[in-house]
Amino acid sequence: MSKVYVNEKAGTDDSAAGFGTEEKPFLTPAYASYSSPEATIYLYKQVEESEEFAYVEISASALKKAKKGADGIKKKLEKQAKAAEEQAKKAEEQAKKLAELDLIKIVEDEKLPAAKKIKLRAIQENLETRVAVQGWVHRLRLQKGVAFITLRDGTGFIQAVLSGDLAKARQTQELTIESTVVIKGVISKLPEGKSAPGGVELKADYYEVVGLAPSGDESFTNKAPENSDPSLLLDQRHLTLRGETLSAVMKVRASLLRAIRRFFAEEGLLEVTPPCMVQTQVEGGSTLFKMDYYGEEAYLTQSSQLYLETCLPALGDVYCVQESFRAEKSHTRRHLSEYTHIESELAFIEFDDLLSHLERLITKTVQYVLEDEVAGPLIKQLNPDFQPPKTPFLRMEYIHALEWLNEHGIPNEEGEKFKFGDDIAEAAERKMTDTIGTPILLIRFPVEIKSFYMQKCKDDPRVTESVDVLMPNVGEITGGSMRTYDYDELIAAIKREKLDLDSYYWFTDQRKYGTCPHGGYGLGTERILAWLCDRFTVRDCSLYPRFTGRCKP
Numbered sequence: 291m292s293k294v295y296v297n298e299k300a301g302t303d304d305s306a307a308g309f310g311t312e313e314k315p316f317l318t319p320a321y322a323s324y325s326s327p328e329a330t331i332y333l334y335k336q337v338e339e340s341e342e343f344a345y346v347e348i349s350a351s352a353l354k355k356a357k358k359g360a361d362g363i364k365k366k367l368e369k370q371a372k373a374a375e376e377q378a379k380k381a382e383e384q385a386k387k388l389a390e391l392d393l394i395k396i397v398e399d400e401k402l403p404a405a406k407k408i409k410l411r412a413i414q415e416n417l418e419t420r421v422a423v424q425g426w427v428h429r430l431r432l433q434k435g436v437a438f439i440t441l442r443d444g445t446g447f448i449q450a451v452l453s454g455d456l457a458k459a460r461q462t463q464e465l466t467i468e469s470t471v472v473i474k475g476v477i478s479k480l481p482e483g484k485s486a487p488g489g490v491e492l493k494a495d496y497y498e499v500v501g502l503a504p505s506g507d508e509s510f511t512n513k514a515p516e517n518s519d520p521s522l523l524l525d526q527r528h529l530t531l532r533g534e535t536l537s538a539v540m541k542v543r544a545s546l547l548r549a550i551r552r553f554f555a556e557e558g559l560l561e562v563t564p565p566c567m568v569q570t571q572v573e574g575g576s577t578l579f580k581m582d583y584y585g586e587e588a589y590l591t592q593s594s595q596l597y598l599e600t601c602l603p604a605l606g607d608v609y610c611v612q613e614s615f616r617a618e619k620s621h622t623r624r625h626l627s628e629y630t631h632i633e634s635e636l637a638f639i640e641f642d643d644l645l646s647h648l649e650r651l652i653t654k655t656v657q658y659v660l661e662d663e664v665a666g667p668l669i670k671q672l673n674p675d676f677q678p679p680k681t682p683f684l685r686m687e688y689i690h691a692l693e694w695l696n697e698h699g700i701p702n703e704e705g706e707k708f709k710f711g712d713d714i715a716e717a718a719e720r721k722m723t724d725t726i727g728t729p730i731l732l733i734r735f736p737v738e739i740k741s742f743y744m745q746k747c748k749d750d751p752r753v754t755e756s757v758d759v760l761m762p763n764v765g766e767i768t769g770g771s772m773r774t775y776d777y778d779e780l781i782a783a784i785k786r787e788k789l790d791l792d793s794y795y796w797f798t799d800q801r802k803y804g805t806c807p808h809g810g811y812g813l814g815t816e817r818i819l820a821w822l823c824d825r826f827t828v829r830d831c832s833l834y835p836r837f838t839g840r841c842k843p
């Protein structure tokens with residue numbers, strides 16, 4: 291009878307030629323039994339009562355165990371072989387199927403009228419004509435003999451129906467979400483009872499794939515699954531922007547900026563573009579982003595206000611839509627490190643003019659956005675309960691806000707009752723605004739908690755002609771004030787704040803060469819959007835939000 295050798299420390303379970311000998315033993319008795327069922331198994335082990343190792347015949351009990359193990363190995367290998375066979379069969383069938391599909395060629399019928407290239411926003415004007423639409427596969431449904439593609443081109447959506455060879459072809463069977471395609475065909479209104487975007491459907495007669503997006507692990511849906519961690523979604527912002535919600539907010543954003551510019555044009559304000567790289571601060575040193583400007587210290591602008599003020603004598607009332615930068619330590623839902631700041635400055639006005647201008651600005655802008663045929667329906671979708679604000683807004687003095695907060699048991703930052711001079715922090719401000727539930731013009735803040743440039747009230751020099759516009763669900767969306775226009779008073783304020791007077795010469799000159807009472811404000815675009823579109827955070831209202839710890843992509 292033949293012999294087979296096992297060394298449970300140094301052997302190898304391999305049935306290739308040469309294994310199972312004294313020189314090249316197997317690793318396990320089970321494998322030895324599987325590979326040579328008839329042979330006698332010898333195990334390499336310590337010889338009893340000695341230091342020596344040698345091959346000894348396997349004991350009866352160990353042999354029984356080895357045979358059981360051998361059965362297991364046999365079954366496992368048979369299973370593996372069967373699976374491999376099935377897989378090979380499947381691959382062969384797939385290849386056959388694809389070869390058959392390859393025989394189906396998608397060709398354009400040259401006898402059809404030339405297709406008119408249109409954007410999806412122009413669907414309704416192009417019914418019953420042959421059109422070519424181009425875009426991204428937003429949704430895809432493959433059924434037997436028919437395929438439905440929801441196409442997106444940024445201006446709208448359409449459902450295209452592919453039937454016959456168009457549906458069967460390999461190109462369609464292998465199509466993926468987010469691939470780009472050109473589809474030609476005729477758009478028709480859907481009969482009653484059927485539904486698709488815009489109530490229409492494109493019956494495709496031809497289509498081409500322009501860029502095929504990956505399938506499998508790399509597929510679009512695997513890259514940024516909807517309910518993933520917010521930071522993962524932000525890493526994939528370039529892809530998540532394609533989603534219906536984020537893109538809707540960006541469309542409302544565009545409409546809002548258009549509406550604001552329309553309002554400013556109606557009010558006779560001129561648009562200017564102040565610099566972003568500056569050497570003076572506006573809103574306190576703690577939020578300045580410092581930069582090295584050819585060896586000199588400079589900052590990214592916190593606000594264009596001071597520059598707007600210098601435009602008044604040259605251009606009259608002005609505004610800008612400019613990025614502002616704040617090195618905010620606070621990690622809140624309404625703070626960004628970079629935001630789009632809409633600021634304006636008005637000459638020869640009184641505080642009351644500023645307040646009514648702000649009311650008009652907000653109500654008119656909201657009206658224009660709601661009237662916009664793209665943005666209006668999107669706001670309904672994002673914020674179904676949205677009620678446009680009505681004028682006049684509630685005007686509330688800071689001192690009365692403190693009384694309101696104390697009466698409602700809302701404490702200050704130290705957990706105590708509010709007293710004159712306390713800042714009304716975000717949480718308290720939110721509670722008050724949400725409880726009152728309407729826009730509030732919070733006015734007349736104390737000098738010490740507001741910026742150096744604010745005009746003091748004539749009837750009470752402890753407070754300023756200042757205003758914050760507060761909206762339910764967001765809190766402060768706008769901050770503004772009348773500006774100190776007396777030269778000496780402004781110089782004193784700059785000194786009080788320990789700012790470098792010399793670097794403000796261009797700003798203080800405004801009070802020297804023809805001063806005038808004037809005022810202005812800044813609106814946070816993302817905050818207005820969070821209010822309009824009912825978003826939890828301003829991060830959802832910025833294209834590529836920047837905040838503490840995030841400056842990419």
Ligand code: 4AD
Nearest residue numbers: 593595616625626629633767768769810811812814
């Ligand atoms: O109240 P702020 O700091 O006022 C100014 O900068 C003035 N110089 C503006 C002016 O009078 N021209 O900022 C104005 C608005 C705030 O009400 C808020 O909406 C927004 O800018 N804002 C921010 N938005 C997002 N992230 C931040 N970190 C913001 N800081 C201010």
